[in-house]
Amino acid sequence: MSTAAGPSRGLPDIRALLAHPAVVDNGRRFGIWFALLALMVVGGSLSPAFLTPTYLLTIVAQASIVGVAAIGVTMVMITGRIDVSVAGVITLTGFIAVGIMHGNDKNIVPAVAAVVAVGLAVGLINGYLIAFWGVESFIVTLAMGATLIGVAELYTGGFTFGDPAPAFVNFFAWRPGGIPTLALLFATVAGIGLLLVRRTTFGQRLFLIGGNYRSAYLSGVPIRRTIVLAYAAAGVCAAIGSLALIGFAGVPSGFTGLGLEFQVLAAVVLGGTTFEGGRGGIAGTVAGVLTLAVASTLVIILGFPFAAQQVVTGAIIVAVGCAYAASLRKEE
C-alpha cells in the first residue's frame, strides 16, 4: 500500500526539484560527467575488464584523435562560429606527414613542422574569410574541408602512400608508467586549451564575442583578430590530431578523416558548448569526447555490429542535445 502511495506523492517533489535553478544549472554543467559515469558503471557491470586502468586508458588513447581536434573547435564554437573543415585538415596533413617522413626517423621534425604549418595556414584562411569578409562559417569551412580532401587526393594520386617513421610509431606505442603517450598528448593539449580559455584575455574575449557580440564590439574587443586566432588554434589542433591518428593507426588512407568533423562537433556539443556561442568550455568537451568513446566501446562490448554504433551515437547526440536545449529554453 505504502509503495503505491509513495510515487504519487513523490512525483511532484521530483519535478520541483528538477526545475530548481541550481539543479538545472549544475545538471547542465556536470550532466555530461554523470552520463560518462553512468556509462562506465554499465560497462563495469557488463565486463570486469572494462574498469581496469589499462582498458580505460586505451579508450582515452583511441579518443585522443577526436579529442585533440575538438579542443580547437571548442574555442571557435565559444565565439558562436563553427569549423567543419577539421576532417579535411586531418586527411591532408596526415598524408603530408607520412609523405615527408617516408619511413625515415630523420624526417620526423620537418614532417611535424610542415603538418602544424599547414594546419595553421588553413585556420588562418578560414578565420580571415569569416572574420574580415563576414562569410557564413559553416559553408566556408565545409567547402574548405571538401577542397582539402581534393588536395589530399591530388597529392597522393589516390594510392596508399608514404610511410610513418619507425621512431614516430614507436613513440606513440610507448606507455610510460602504463599511460599511453596518446593519452598524455590529449591531456597536454586539453590542459593548454583549458588554460587559454579560462585564464587568458584571449579566452575571455571568446566568451564575450559569443555571448554578446554588440557589447564586445562596443567595449573595444579586437573581434576579428580573436576570431582569426580561434580558427588558427582549431587548425593547429586538427593538425596535431592527424599526428595522433598516424601514431594510432600507422598509415592514413583517404577515408580516415571522413566524418571526423561531425564526431568532433558531437563531442563539443555534448560537452555543453552551444552553436549560439558564449557558453561551454574545454572541460565539458573532454567529457563529451570520453562519453562518445565509451559509448561506442560499449556498443562493441555488447556484441552489436559496427553499424549499431552509428545509431547509438546519433541517438546520444539527439538525446543530450535536446536535453541541453530544453534546459536552456526553460531559463529564458
Next chain:
Amino acid sequence: MSLLTATPRGAPNSVVRERLDYATVVRQLQLYGVWVGLVVLVAIGLTAHDFTSAGNIQNLLRAVAIIGIAALGQTFVIASRGIDLSVGQLMGLVSVLAVGFMHGDASLIIPVVCVTLALGVAVGIFNGVAIVTTGIHPMILTFGMLSALKGIIFLYTDRTRGSVPPVFRQLDLGQLGPLPWSVVILGVGAVVCWFVFTHTTFGRYVIAVGSNEPNARKAGISVGRIRVAVYAISGLSGAVAGLILAARLGTGFPLAGQGLELSAIVAVVLGGTSFAGGRGRMLGTVGGALLLVLLSNILNLKQVAPYVQDVITGMIVLAAITLYTARRAR
C-alpha cells in the same frame, strides 16, 4: 548599368554611396549570379566534344533531378533559417529499403512507394518536432539523425542488395517526350514549390519565420507548425529523390546517399536563398543544382582527373559561397 546607379537611400555622401552600390551589386549577384554562372558554364561546355549530344544532355538532366528534388525541400528549410543535414542519408535509406522490399516484384511498387514516402515525411516530422519542442540547433539534431539513419542503412545491409522491377526503372529511363520522367517530376515539383513559396500564405509564413521569428510569433503565426511543416517537406522531397536514386542505380547501394545533403545545400545557397533565413529562391535552387551538375559534367568531358575535379569544384564553391554570403563585416 541601372544596377550600379540604384538610388542610394539617404546617402548624400559619396563614400557611403559607393558602399551602398557595392552592396547592391552583391545583392543582385546573389539573386541572378547562378544564371550568369550557368551561361558561362554552357559557353565553356560548348567547346567540349559531345557536350550537346542527346546522350550527354539526357545524362545531365537525370543527374540534376536527384539533387534538384532534394534541394527544393531544403530551400524551404533554409529559408525558414533551419538546415536539414539528414536528407542525404534519408535518400540512401529510402533507396535501399525500396529496392530491398520490391526485389524485382512489380506488384509491390505502389505499396513500397507509399511506405517510403511516409517514412520520409515521418523522419521530417520527427526532426521538426524535436527542434520545435526542445529548441535544439537544427544542425546538431539533423546531424544526429544523419548518423542514426546511416547506421540503420548499414544494419539493413552492408552490401549492394536487391534489384528494382524493370517497370520502376522507367522512372529514370522512361521519357515523356524528350524529357526523362525524373526530370518531369523535378519540373512539376519546382513549379509546385515555387507557387507554394511565393503565392500562398504558407510561403509568406516561412519567410516571416526565417527573417524574424519573435515578430512572426507576435504576428500570430504558429511558428512551431511552420517549422515542422518545412522539415516534413524536406523529408518528403528526400524520399522522392531517394526513389529516383533507386530507379537510377537499379539496386540498393548503402553509400548511395553519402554527401548528397551537402550538394543539395550548396545548390540552395548558390541559387540565392539566404543562409541567414528570410529569403528563398525556388527556381534559383534548380539553377544551383544544374550549375553543380554542369560543372562536374564539363570537367568529365574535358577529361580532368577526378582528384583535380574535387579541388576545382571545392574552390569554385568556396569562391562562390564567399561572394554570396560575404557581407560588410560589422
